[in-house]
Amino acid sequence: MHDCAYFEAQGLPSAAVLSEMFLQQAHYQAGGLGLSQVAGLLNPVAHPISDQTVAQLHAKADACFDSVLGALLVGASTSEEKDDLNQPLLPAATDCMA
Amino acid sequence: MSLAGPTQLVDFLTRDASVVLDLLAGMMAQAMGQNCALINDCTVVLCPEHMDTLKKGGYASKEQVAHALWRRTNLRYAPCVGSTVYASLHLELKKNIVLAFIVGSLIGFFVRLAACLGIAQTCVPKFSSPESLHIVVAGADAGKFSAFVPGFGIGESPRSTARMSSAVSVEVRPTVGHAQWPLPEPESSEHIVVSPQGELDHKMLALAERKGVRALEEGCTVGLMDINKHNGDKVLDRLEATLRSRFPGISVNRYAKPTFFRPCPVPLREQIVRECSMVVLGLAD
Numbered sequence: 001m002h003d004c005a006y007f008e009a010q011g012l013p014s015a016a017v018l019s020e021m022f023l024q025q026a027h028y029q030a031g032g033l034g035l036s037q038v039a040g041l042l043n044p045v046a047h048p049i050s051d052q053t054v055a056q057l058h059a060k061a062d063a064c065f066d067s068v069l070g071a072l073l074v075g076a077s078t079s080e081e082k083d084d085l086n087q088p089l090l091p092a093a094t095d096c097m098a
Numbered sequence: 099m100s101l102a103g104p105t106q107l108v109d110f111l112t113r114d115a116s117v118v119l120d121l122l123a124g125m126m127a128q129a130m131g132q133n134c135a136l137i138n139d140c141t142v143v144l145c146p147e148h149m150d151t152l153k154k155g156g157y158a159s160k161e162q163v164a165h166a167l168w169r170r171t172n173l174r175y176a177p178c179v180g181s182t183v184y185a186s187l188h189l190e191l192k193k194n195i196v197l198a199f200i201v202g203s204l205i206g207f208f209v210r211l212a213a214c215l216g217i218a219q220t221c222v223p224k225f226s227s228p229e230s231l232h233i234v235v236a237g238a239d240a241g242k243f244s245a246f247v248p249g250f251g252i253g254e255s256p257r258s259t260a261r262m263s264s265a266v267s268v269e270v271r272p273t274v275g276h277a278q279w280p281l282p283e284p285e286s287s288e289h290i291v292v293s294p295q296g297e298l299d300h301k302m303l304a305l306a307e308r309k310g311v312r313a314l315e316e317g318c319t320v321g322l323m324d325i326n327k328h329n330g331d332k333v334l335d336r337l338e339a340t341l342r343s344r345f346p347g348i349s350v351n352r353y354a355k356p357t358f359f360r361p362c363p364v365p366l367r368e369q370i371v372r373e374c375s376m377v378v379l380g381l382a383d
Contacts (some may be wrong), residue, residue, distance in 0.1 A: 002361040003323070003379055009372045017333060017380030023238030034303040039102045041305070047240050048147065049381060050110040057329055062337035068337065072117045072320075072376045073313070075305045 001026055004041055005033040015071035017064060035097035040075040043067040100250040100263035101141075102130055109148070109242040110328055116156020118148050119163075122244060123170035124312030127224055129248045132178040133185045135222045138251030139230055139265045144244045145237040150213065160233035167230040176213035180206015184221055226254070232265050275374040313375055319376035323362065324354040330381035337378060 007014040018026060023044050030038035045060040052060070105125055112118050122142070129137060144152070146162070157163050189195040203370075209219040225231060237243065250263040318325030320341060322334045331354075338350050351373055355362040362370075370377055 003325075003355075003367065005303060006361070006367055007371065007377055009303055012374065013306045013308050014378040015378045017330075017337075018380065019240060019381070021238070022329075034301055035305075036302050037305045045333070045381070049330070049333075051113050051242075052329060054332050057332040058336040059335045062340070065337060065340050066187055069379055072378070073310050073343055075308045083157045 001035065001038070003096075005030070007033050008035065008041075013075065014071050015043055015068045016041050016047060017043045017068065017069055019047040019049055021047045025051050031066040037075065043071055060074055102248040102250070104143075104245045104247045105129070106243055107243075112148075113151060114244065115152045115157060118151050118155075118244075119166050119170050120174075122246065123167055123174045126167070126171045126246055127174035127178070128363045129224065129246065130252075133180050133182045135175070135179075135224055136251060136253045137225045137230065137248050138261055139232065139254075139263070140225055140251035141232045141234060141247045141249070141265065142244070143236050143246065145233050145242060146235060146239055147242045148233045148244045153223045161228075163233050164231040166229040167231055168223070168225060172220060172382040173213055173219060175222075176209045176219055177206075179209040179219060179222045199356070300316045314341075314345040314348055317345075317349070318375035319349040319351055320379035321351050321353060321370045323366070323370065323377055323379045324352070325358040325379060325381065326354055326356065327358045327381060333381045337380075 001016070004016050006012045016026070023042060026042055028039060030036075030041075035041075043064045045064050049057070049060070106154060108373055109118070109121060114123065126140070126142075128213060129140065142164075158275055180202045182202075184198045185206050187201060188195050188198035204303070209221070211217055249265060250260045252259045254260050262282060279280065322338055324331050324334055334352070338352070341350060351370075353366060353370055359366075
């Protein structure tokens with residue numbers, strides 16, 4: 001959270017990927033850092049992480065990819081928050097394929 | 099119950115019930131010192147993740163866990179049995195040193211031989227019985243950190259150290275309940291509730307401006323910073339591959355900070371700000 005707060009203060013959009021089990025602590029710490037819109041930066045993945053196979057880890061990465069994009073591009077990681085922000089929306093996945 | 103100091107098992111990788119038990123047994127075999135056997139009580143605090151692993155491995159009850167742990171601890175304690183018998187005979191019971199050495203060596207030899215064959219000795223168990231192990235499941239949902247806490251009490255009556263302290267269960271009730279903020283006014287001057295929460299006076303920080311998807315379509319540089327926790331790099335690898343696939347014009351720079359438990363060093367932070375248009379940090383677990 002300290003790093004996220006620093007990057008945001010420097011004008012660099014950031015997204016944090018973290019275990020779902022640490023969401024509460026992340027919110028608490030972000031509040032202490034003055035990062036009130038932290039929900040838009042946090043991208044939880046299913047716990048656990050450390051004992052998972054590569055295939056399981058890739059599945060977790062795939063599951064949070066759109067959320068990470070949302071955090072980077074509009075500062076919101078849920079569709080509800082994206083709708084609230086009058087920002088350019090994410091392209092459809094097919095539009096982005098090479 | 100009076101207790102010895104707690105010992106913590108720090109684990110990240112174990113997915114097998116048998117390995118969890120072996121890790122714990124290996125540590126418990128050295129509880130209070132290698133020549134200390136027949137400990138009367140020991141509280142074993144299993145974290146929820148370890149308990150889940152044990153359940154998946156077929157251990158359906160705390161009793162099953164206690165029996166398995168007791169047996170494995172005795173197996174791991176086998177190399178110490180000979181010296182324990184020697185110390186008990188010579189130093190405690192004041193028997194002849196030669197006799198104590200011979201008896202200790204013989205017992206130690208056969209116990210080690212049995213252990214090599216996978217047979218756990220029970221003549222000098224580390225803990226008095228499987229019932230000596232009091233299994234408790236406690237702790238946060240995340241983190242494979244179990245612990246054990248031996249109680250005071252070694253050997254059996256009439257030994258002076260036997261049953262010095264016994265385990266009991268007593269309900270612990272919260273005394274003041276969950277703290278509400280702001281704290282309510284005390285009902286009288288006799289009752290003062292002080293909050294341990296700190297108060298910060300800081301400036302609110304707005305998020306950086308986002309430029310929408312055109313930033314990626316125009317080919318910006320995305321930074322991926324590994325905070326250096328185990329397996330985080332695998333998740334970032336996949337995110338990088340997907341990003342490159344969906345936005346072929348972008349550049350991706352990879353960074354890693356030296357340790358996850360401190361903020362990123364200033365030079366690396368500044369480098370990322372100079373080189374990137376946006377940054378993903380991960381993975382905190």
